[in-house]
Amino acid sequence: MYKILTRHVHFLTLFLPEQFLKRDADQDCIFVLLLIHRLISKCDLLINEIQKKFPRIDQLNFDDVVKSHRAEQWSFACKLSQSLSIFQMTLRKFVKAMEVCDPDVLRHIASTYHVLLTHEKSLDFLIDLLQKDQLHDSLSLNALDKTISFYKHIYKSYLSQEKFSMSNYMRDLTRVVLLSSDSLQTDIQRIQVLQKESEQPDNDQSPFAVLVNQLIESNEQMRAQVGKINRLVPQDDDKNRSLTLDSNSISSIESAIRNLDRLTKTFHEICSGLTTQILLLSDANERINTQDIENIAYQACDKVYKKEDSGPYESLWDSMHETASILTTISNSLETGSYDSTPVEQSSKQSIYLIAEQFKTSINQSDSIRSKLELKEEELLDVKKMLKIKHDELSELNIRLSLNEKKIESLQKEFEDKDNKYKQTLEEVKIDGQKKIK
Template sequence: PGSDQSPFAVLVKRLIESNEEMRAQVGKINRLVPQDDDKNRSLTLDSNTISSIEASIRNLDRLTKTFHEICSGLTTQILLLSDANERVSTQDIENIAYQACDKVYKKEDSGPYESLWDSMHETLSTLTTISNSLETGSYDSTPTEQNSKQSVYLIAEQFKTSINQSDLIRSKLELKEEELLDVKKTLKIKHDELSELNIRLSLNEKKIESLQKEFEDKDNKYKQMLEEVKIDGQKKIKQCEEAITVLQNDNEQLEQEKTALKERLKQLTKNKLVDDLMQKKIGGTLKTSTTDERVSLHPQLSSPSVADGSFVSTTNEQETAALRNTVRLLKDEIWHLKMNRASVELAKLEIPTPITKINEIADIYKSSTLLLN
């Protein structure tokens, strides 16, 4: 408020008045400084003036940052107020100013009363001095200085041109560097792909080696099995040949037995015929004498005697045929028993008999059957 006479309120009023004076001096300086299109007039500043201007810039920067901190703190305090009509007290504003100065000025802080006022006063004094010097022409340069300054301008333009060219070259180099980076990335990707392909190739080679080794093992195993099968086949063929030899021997023995049986059958047949003839003769003699004695009594009995002789002959033939059938049946039974035994022995061999051997056995069986019949 305008009626507030506290020290901080007085400081704020003085700062506001100094700010107005400083704005007036800045406007005056802007009017006195040569414009860009005025090439006939130039200014020359001494080192003290330049140092004063740099100090003023630092002071203005500190003042700006301090006022910004104070405004931020006041905004926070206003937001914390519960009543919209309530105002922030002067004491709170002063505390915020102390905190802001401590934050901005740091070691050079002397409180808002000294730090803020000193910065404002030094800046205002520097601007007033510069405006007065510009008004009196203290900073105006001589023709020699202007010529040298023009030379400096030319050199500056050349330097600026060289800088632009260097910037252009730098941009081209940056583009080349980017392209080089892209090439490096591409090369890295290709290298990674090549590494992956090498890994796959090594894995495939290992698989091929393992498969080749497995194939060789299987090949050796099959060769060994083939050799074993050949040996077993040779053994079984030998067993078959031995069995065929045994069968042939049995067949020869059967042939011999058959021949002996035939001879015996012939002998038995002869003996039987002789016995039958003898019995027939004896019976005929007896019947003839009996017939002569009884011919007168029984003439009708002569025809049965003749029939009796033919009946005896038929009976002998039937007995002979029965004996032959019995012998043949016995031989067939013996042959079947031997063939069954040979079949059992062949079945134990567990391999199929070659076709030639089967044909030989069939021929032997066929010839044996024909001989028996």
């Protein structure tokens, strides 16, 4: 069936004009729409297959962390799924925004199609590894992060003012938060298993242990708020209710997603450092002291937060606290109906349909102009024929004129000859007359 459809499309393109098929033409508008939908499907595929490949672990133990790779694998699966869900959230915004944007805006996005297409390789690479059963926790996600950043940049550059489905946006948010929560929970458990303090509950907790416990509590609060949001968001088939978020709420959500991304990256870096540290210990059952973990945390925060880094105690807690507060505000606003609005029927056509109509109109106009030109060509041929006839007539007249001129010249010469002859005769008569008189 796929081959038949491919051949069908191929045959159709044979009938399309060059101005449609060339690079940066309207064909790229179709390609960029298909690309976004294709990327969404690939993200779905990867997330689902990752969940099948890596079994879920709700509670890690020492063997999972130290003696096997189960903890690292599950942590990697959580982080990768979170990144894919963030990417998918951005892509879903693309879909709706490109439906309602001005056709010229869609053309501008289409002009970046070939650059957007190159970033598809980051997903294809992951799918290829998954098929070969080579997807492992040591794999770098930098390429995927760059892809996500680039698509966010394109969205912000061209579509930031366009509308998108708020209900889908909220559901995507809950998915991102839950996957982020899984990632945080896993890495926090890895830290708890590896730190010495976990074996000494009677002692006063270190500041870092207190921070970890606070993050665990906030993580549970986030999950609770997400469950509440999920229940309150209207379904797609709900024709009587829709959501409208103001720009501040949307900015807050984007900030929360950024915080979650930085939190999970930081804890992933901390756990990577701890894994290296545990290999250096002589005793396989020995834990890492809190001071070393704290030092690794400072390094991880510096790497992830960069110029915004204020150390793990401020950066990590501020990110988590801000995110939990944002989710609480959103769930409360949903509960009070602050985001509720009446669905508005959109009668306007999608941008791609408008572009198609414009293209058809241009073709029809071209046909009309071509017909007019053909008529003009016929008229021009008639004029040329008339000119040829007139030219032939003129040539004939010129020939006649030339003949007449020759006749006149001949007659004139004959007249001159006769005149000279008469004059000569007259002279002779005069001479004879004078002789006779003498």
